Amino acid sequence: QKEVEQDPGPLSVPEGAIVSLNCTYSNSAFQYFMWYRQYSRKGPELLMYTYSSGNKEDGRFTAQVDKSSKYISLFIRDSQPSDSATYLCAPIKAAGNKLTFGGGTRVLVKP
């Protein structure tokens, strides 16, 4: 079993819909949680970063962490075609120096 699991998708939604992405992890030592967005033929870029359980909002993006269930979510409101990308979750241990990436979920937002 992989330490970090994501549904690979693709997840296809119409423009304006809410995109819901999920990630589960097995290692309780993970304390910091990052979401990266990767456009085709580009390197990943940091989208959201959170530490504590609960919600963190940044514009149209909300990251949700439930440490008790080892479950991470990313919500994209009012989705745009420019949100079409692969979304990778990546937890890290406190004082760690290695991210562990999920396999990524590919999202397609259709105009």
Added chain:
Amino acid sequence: NAGVTQTPKFQVLKTGQSMTLQCAQDMNHNSMYWYRQDPGMGLRLIYYSASEGTTDKGEVPNGYNVSRLNKREFSLRLESAAPSQTSVYFCASMRDFDQPQHFGDGTRLSIL
């Protein structure tokens, strides 16, 4: 700002050939990383360097070597390329564990 720069962007090799992938960062970051990305496999860590002068194996180190030349540069070497090493290789750097990793745009490597 350049961020993380990888060279070359594309390369085709024959089985058994060797080559070095170069990576440089201009953000004064302490840690640097080499990943490979294959369809359905996500990003897998090959080697990393937590600080200048140190290197450690990641998840898939076999067939690769690395050199942390100085704080800015971290190279990845394939001594005898194999078709299984066909992949997209990403270099990343990070200041500290609670900071994001910054990625280059990758090297697309095909081994025939």
